[in-house]
Amino acid sequence: MKTIIEPFRIKMVEPIKLTTREQRERLIEEAHFNPFLLAAEDVIIDLLTDSGTSAMSSEAWAAIMRGDESYAGARSWYRFRDAVKDIFGFEQVIPTHQGRAAEHILFGVLVQPGQIVPNNTHFDTTRANVEYNGGVALDLPCAESRNTESDFPFKGNMDIEALETVVAENGPEKIPLIMVTVTNNSGGGQPVSMANIREISRIARSAGIPFYIDACRFAENAHFIKRYEPEFENRATIDIARELFSYADGCTMSAKKDAFANIGGFLCTNDAELAHRERNILILTEGFPTYGGLAGRDLDAIAVGLREILDEDYLGYRLDSTRYVVNHLVEAGIPVVTPAGGHAIYIDAGRFLPHIEALHYPGQALAVELYIEGGIRGVEIGSVMFGLDPHTGVERPARIELLRLAVPRRVYTQSHMDYLLEAISLVWERRNDVRGMRIVEAPPFLRHFTAKFERRS
């Protein structure tokens, strides 16, 4: 059978409001050509992010009703903690209201000004949190990741030679931690191999540097390992995940991704003394250590989501559905990052709109056109998101200019994806008429969220 079938049926729906092209032309202009500033109800298919936008199961909704909202020591907290420990295996679990708060606490405790944090590729809030603490966020993606067309299965890998050089030159005094993002979001949602994780762990341990995993999409990454790393072909994905975390000293997690939750996150470590310092910050900015800024019901929903996310049938469906869209784009000759990642389709905007230079933001221009064409909302991952150095104020082109179309989990059907493909091909046909953009106004940190743009003439 070639048809991809969802291992679930629909139990609750949310109506979508349709808009006309004329309305959307007006709406995107009112939103200063930044899809982040659109009202969600003016979007037909929302592929802005897969974060917090997934459909929970009936079991998770039942858990929502079971939430114990006691301020301290709630039952929900113990269920959450046990679910996290079962998969991630770390001794200390610290709940946070979402992933960026976990990052904020971790880097606040570990990173001193001038220190370097190597990562395969930092994501936007991760980079911002490192830089906000005065650190240098250093991206060390493997060489294969630069070629968007190559079929190398683990383009999320870290460049091991480069890491060894950086560690040898700087040592543990200047490198407070090494981090790896699974899957590598900024680099096309590409997985990291277990072999790569083992190498990083070896380097980190022999240098005495803590090794952390940014675990947002750990289940998708683990399933890619099962598919493409021969050693793991017959292993259960949950065991692969457990092995993956066994090489690390801790992790940050946004439960809004691979736990199907609408809100929530956590921070883990094996270092009790460090956890103690982290909890002191937690109490100040997040909440008491047994709820960390989350309602009890959300702790419970995450506990259920973590169990569901490692289901083999779900993960098979998830990866195949993303590949379905990517394969159709490749067939149509539309430039897209291959092989297909787990959670998103990354259109190579640099090659889609070669007449627009990087600092005229081809990814942003493409995002605007796709919204006008089909009411579809995506996000630029390129020079708008990563081009500005907040310390120097200097702007440089990003490594690649992408438009990310992130697919919320269990939300959209194959007909939504077919509609998406049609909209992309209509923009493709008129690509030569698309113009570049200019930033009119933007804050210094995380500018892509609120920047205002205009079209170049």
Next chain:
Amino acid sequence: MTARNWAEPYKIKMVELIKMTSREDRLKAIREAGYNTFLLHSEDVYIDLLTDSGTGAMSDRQWAGIMMGDEAYAGSRNFYRLRDTVEEYYSYRFTVPCHQGRGAENILSQILISPGDYVPGNMYFTTTRLHQELAGASFVDVIIDEAHDAESEHPFKGNVDFDKLDALLDEVGGGKIPYVCIATCVNMAGGQPISLGNLKQLRAWCDKNDIMLVHDMTRVAENAHFIQQREEGYQDKTVREIVYEICALTDAATMSAKKDAMVNIGGFLAMNDAKFYEKACGLVVVYEGLHTYGGMAGRDMEALAIGITESVQDEHIHARVGQVQYLGRRLREAGVPIVNPIGGHAVFLNATKMLPDIPQDHFPAQALSAALYVESGIRSMERGIVSAGRDKATGENYRPRLELVRLTIPRRVYTQAHMDVTVGAVEEVMARRSEIKGLRFTYEPEVLRFFQARFEQIEQ
């Protein structure tokens, strides 16, 4: 007993079962929790009066709102509804959602405070003061003296003493005072209100000296109820009207929506100034989330918007405060020393009077709170020397005049029978108070120590 003049304006639609425990179970549990009620497991608690924060019962309409969440990352319709509701009920033009109140305090403090500043306020609150201090400011208490006297019957113990405020201004100058922080229904004073007369005078003072007025509005509806009951000229106004009038006198507000608005999670920072709003949007995305969700799920913003409309209904507040008054009056009649007048969200036991033989350094309120748990399974919270913490400069304990145990009543959760059991339990503890022993730290955290501290009993 006074005549029955209120009843709950709701019926029960969903219940949560509670577990009964034996005295032996509880003795073991409190020892394992280091005599700190924060460290108890909730399933070992019979009646949980630790806090009214996030522990209220939502209405069926709020639960329906939970199902109406628009979880879009940007521009969720729940955000627009929340923003419009805040403006309609609280007057503030701009709303920045935050995952809870302390998230809003963090952003407010970082934007408005420069190192070396002074922030006057009507008594400290634990997390508020710490955020002010971390941003480089010193908190200065300008509440009237009566607030520190548990016996005083002053109807508005939350009022500001303008002599204290003027003295600070003379000493440091207006340039060192970024804003005055005013709490409605002052928690640490025993849930005591500020009068509108006093607030209007404060507004004029701020205008004259060109200083911003920031409102810690966590329990504004309860404060409005007391104004309606006690202040000349407000008897015929609705709580909703009074709430609006309070808010309209201030420039910005931090809100922990887990109290008045009866949600389990959420809060916001609100203001009228567009430049301040822009700065807050730039910072909220670093700590909380994009400015249209600020770390809240869409469903929680919806429940909050609905909760705001319910929180200002006269009959709701009447029953809410009525239940607290009922508990307080019955305790008073039983001869239990409590803070007067009885506040809006909690009854505060006067531990100094109940346990006169335990010196403040042996934490009488902490000991009383632990003893009440062992006696009855009721969980309360210390609000005395342990909560007050240490002076950051000298390292000495702050010595609050009020050494209290707070019995905090969650909104719409417990019945009159639960209140009666609570009265009986406190009476029992009163009868056996000579057996209660003082405590000493076995672990003292450096910040907000009351949350995670551990203690042991001091043997006589």
